[in-house]
Amino acid sequence: MAYSEKLxxxxxxxxxxxxxDKGDTSVGTGLVGAPACGDVMKLQxxxxxxGIIEDAKFKTFGCGSAIASSSLVTxxxxxxxxxxxxxxxxxxxxxxxALPPVKIHCSVLAEDAIKAAIAxxxxxxxxxx
Amino acid sequence: MTTAEATARxxxxxxxxxxxxxxxxxxxxxxxxxxxxxxxxxxxxHFARLDLEPRFDIxxxxxxxxxFALQRQFHPDRFAARSAKEKALSLRHATALNEAYKVLKDPxxxxxxxxxxxxxxxxxxxxxxxxxxxLLMEAMELRERLSEAAAAAAVDALLAETxxxxxxxxxxxxxxxxxxxxxxxxKLALRLRYAAKxxxxxxxxxxxxxx
Numbered sequence: 001m002a003y004s005e006k007l008x009x010x011x012x013x014x015x016x017x018x019x020x021d022k023g024d025t026s027v028g029t030g031l032v033g034a035p036a037c038g039d040v041m042k043l044q045x046x047x048x049x050x051g052i053i054e055d056a057k058f059k060t061f062g063c064g065s066a067i068a069s070s071s072l073v074t075x076x077x078x079x080x081x082x083x084x085x086x087x088x089x090x091x092x093x094x095x096x097x098a099l100p101p102v103k104i105h106c107s108v109l110a111e112d113a114i115k116a117a118i119a120x121x122x123x124x125x126x127x128x129x
Numbered sequence: 130m131t132t133a134e135a136t137a138r139x140x141x142x143x144x145x146x147x148x149x150x151x152x153x154x155x156x157x158x159x160x161x162x163x164x165x166x167x168x169x170x171x172x173x174x175h176f177a178r179l180d181l182e183p184r185f186d187i188x189x190x191x192x193x194x195x196x197f198a199l200q201r202q203f204h205p206d207r208f209a210a211r212s213a214k215e216k217a218l219s220l221r222h223a224t225a226l227n228e229a230y231k232v233l234k235d236p237x238x239x240x241x242x243x244x245x246x247x248x249x250x251x252x253x254x255x256x257x258x259x260x261x262x263x264l265l266m267e268a269m270e271l272r273e274r275l276s277e278a279a280a281a282a283a284v285d286a287l288l289a290e291t292x293x294x295x296x297x298x299x300x301x302x303x304x305x306x307x308x309x310x311x312x313x314x315x316k317l318a319l320r321l322r323y324a325a326k327x328x329x330x331x332x333x334x335x336x337x338x339x340x
Binding site for chain 1 (some may be wrong): 198251258259260261262263264266268272273276319322323325326327330
């Protein structure tokens with residue numbers, strides 16, 4: 001199967017690998033998994049007082065498409081507001097990376113991960129207030 | 130037996146018409162009782178394909194014996210002088226038997242198949258996302274531990290732990306299925322899926338240490 005250059009680039013040089021402090025109230029953590037393959041993906045965002053995502057990190061144990069999808073999402077969300085980031089669709093991820101049909105669920109996982117991270121951040125923020 | 134299971138079994142027991150002589154063929158019969166010609170294999174139910182009751186606790190030796198006995202019935206040599214239709218049907222039986230055996234001999238495959246027969250599949254087209262935080266956090270920690278393992282011994286320790294954990298999950302799955310508790314079985318099967326993945330990854334990493 002031929003994978004796209006963008007996909008291979010994100011897989012070979014993943015951006016923003018790592019972790020942010022889970023205990024930090026400005027950090028939201030999304031942890032999701034794929035039941036079909038037993039993969040696990042963690043995506044974290046650090047949100048400024050203005051609601052803009054200052055930093056994003058990910059850690060994915062899964063196939064190349066799952067790694068590339070989460071890497072791409074961390075790149076996309078930086079500098080966006082959480083409301084904008086929430087609108088990212090898996091179809092955009094899949095299209096950008098030219099994911100083959102059997103790997104579409106990897107982009108779904110990345111979309112769910114960013115949504116979960118935003119939800120976690122909101123819960124923390126609203127709980128604090 | 131639950132309603133969903135009973136329905137699935139009921140369908141499998143329906144009578145169909147022989148494609149050749151039009152005589153009645155009980156769905157589980159592989160050959161027409163009237164003319165003796167080979168019929169379509171049973172759709173979907175791997176247990177029925179091996180004449181087994183749908184249950185988690187199975188006798189592996191018995192399953193293997195049934196598989197080989199049935200596989201002999203559909204050996205291509207037996208159909209060498211038969212029509213193209215019969216050859217094609219016998220091949221479909223052989224393929225269905227292979228698939229059934231492959232799925233049922235693996236505890237995870239068996240659990241997932243039982244759940245899908247009960248109308249409670251673990252995964253919907255692979256597109257469903259797991260959000261059980263406890264399971265995911267544990268999976269993340271174990272995968273991190275594996276990726277940080279500096280020596281073969283550390284990988285072996287993790288493998289031993291995960292195998293023991295899988296065995297415990299399989300025992301619990303047996304109890305859950307026996308009690309008809311599909312909600313519990315679903316959770317356990319998902320845990321077993323993650324354990325299986327960890328074992329695969331750990332073995333792969335172990336091989337790299339050996340090189």
